[in-house]
Amino acid sequence: MITAKEAIQQTMNSINPTREFTLDDERKRRRMDHLNERWRMICPPLYRETSEEMIAKEKWDSVFSWHPNEERNLWIEGPSGSQKTRLAYIRLEDLHYVQGFGCWAVNAVEMCNRLQIADGKTREAEIERLSRFSVLLIDDLGKEPNTQQVNSSLYLLAEKRTANKKVTIITANLNTRERKDNDVPTYRRLLENALVLEFSA
Numbered sequence: 001m002i003t004a005k006e007a008i009q010q011t012m013n014s015i016n017p018t019r020e021f022t023l024d025d026e027r028k029r030r031r032m033d034h035l036n037e038r039w040r041m042i043c044p045p046l047y048r049e050t051s052e053e054m055i056a057k058e059k060w061d062s063v064f065s066w067h068p069n070e071e072r073n074l075w076i077e078g079p080s081g082s083q084k085t086r087l088a089y090i091r092l093e094d095l096h097y098v099q100g101f102g103c104w105a106v107n108a109v110e111m112c113n114r115l116q117i118a119d120g121k122t123r124e125a126e127i128e129r130l131s132r133f134s135v136l137l138i139d140d141l142g143k144e145p146n147t148q149q150v151n152s153s154l155y156l157l158a159e160k161r162t163a164n165k166k167v168t169i170i171t172a173n174l175n176t177r178e179r180k181d182n183d184v185p186t187y188r189r190l191l192e193n194a195l196v197l198e199f200s201a
Contacts, residue, residue, distance in 0.1 A: 035097055042096065042105050047089040055083060055090070059199055063087045064094070066195045068101060068135050068167040073190055077172045078199035084171045085139050087199075092137050092169065104130070105137035112144035115153040127153060131160035137169040141187075142176035151186060158189040174198070 039048075052060060066074045074091070076084040088105075095101040111130075115123050130136060144150055161168055170190055 039096055043089050047086055050086055050090055059087055062197050063091050071165055073167055073194035074169045075194045075196045077174055079174060079201050081201040082199040084199055088137050088169050088171050095135050102134040104133040107139050108141045108144045112150045116149050127157050130157055131164060135167055139171045141170050141172045154186045158186050
């Protein structure tokens with residue numbers, strides 16, 4: 001299986017510096033520049049440099065056993081230090097560079113804080129925007145504020161993504177699925193037909 005970094009290298013190698021620069025070369029370079037710029041917007045610096053050697057093989061293989069074409073979510077859970085966020089970004093990077101999916105990533109706390117203070121129109125527009133990405137990573141679900149505004153916004157986002165057949169990658173702590181408060185319907189919706197991976201530290 002080709003990795004995202006190998007795909008980038010192959011594209012750059014196909015631009016032959018020993019011959020005259022062609023229109024095709026220019027297209028490849030522009031596309032790679034666009035992908036790189038987009039990835040810098042999606043992925044925090046901490047997770048941009050990851051080698052396969054840093055990750056246990058069974059974790060790597062289990063994350064790559066999931067594919068968005070199966071139309072089910074990926075739920076990765078584990079304690080701090082289990083590399084769940086790093087693995088989620090590795091999978092997202094592959095989908096972004098190698099397979100051409102429209103991807104985005106958000107931290108659950110930051111996203112929900114924005115939704116909570118936004119006016120109704122702005123909140124609706126943001127939920128609509130997030131519902132359109134082919135693959136959306138929601139990192140640290142379960143740490144967001146537990147308010148009616150946040151819960152209803154999260155549930156609406158989950159509903160819209162499900163209705164539009166968009167898949168979501170979720171990272172969460174081990175106890176998130178066991179919560180009994182008002183946001184259970186959101187988690188239940190995201191967990192429907194999801195591949196759940198439990199990682200240890």
